Amino acid sequence: MTLRISRQHWQGLLEALEEARCQRHLLTYRSLIERLQLPPPAMTTLAAALEYLAALDVQAGQPLRSALVISQGASRLPRPGFFECVGRLGRFSGAPDGTAAAAWHAAEVVRVFEFEFVGGSE
Template sequence: MILVPAGGLSTTVPGLAQRVRTYLQQIAEAFEYLMEEDAGDGQPFIAALVISKARAGLSAPGFFDVAHRLGRFVGNPSGPEASAFHGAAFATTAAFWAAAAAETAERDIA
């Protein structure tokens, strides 16, 4: 099977799969970078807002690995402590960014 993407260049299914894997790896690296920045700035992990459908709404294991490396998570990425940590991180991050958006909107109005 050959797919023809926009632009007229053809690719094979395995070629497309490799590109998707590459993009996913780049996205994972970007989230790791953001987590490092957030930790350095003392902010909650914005990456906590990204969840895995396959993990019932938790972030992927890599999220917990990076959080552990940065000193914010201790435990099993598949255990109950992961669910508790992620729930708290998600809520804290959502509240942090909602407050930041409200502050920005307030400044824009003034």
């Protein structure tokens, strides 16, 4: 199944992530879905868009902006699918939970906060 995100939603996603980066804070999946008003299947669409963005960032040799999106649960980490995606992209290896994932994620968030993204889109 191929999922698509509208140009308006894509631009909104990039703007939300840039705003979060500038303010040095993280976003939850739920807050992004609500902010973007993504139609069902919202979580699946958002996850696919974040994975696509991660691939673009890897191609450009940049930190992963998608690392700014976390679960609202106790872990305060991205969902396991994020770690599987970045593993496929060669940026992380290990279990999607636990101390290694938390440490890698914390370091990646710092990299995103300190990086100046040019243009903000593809």
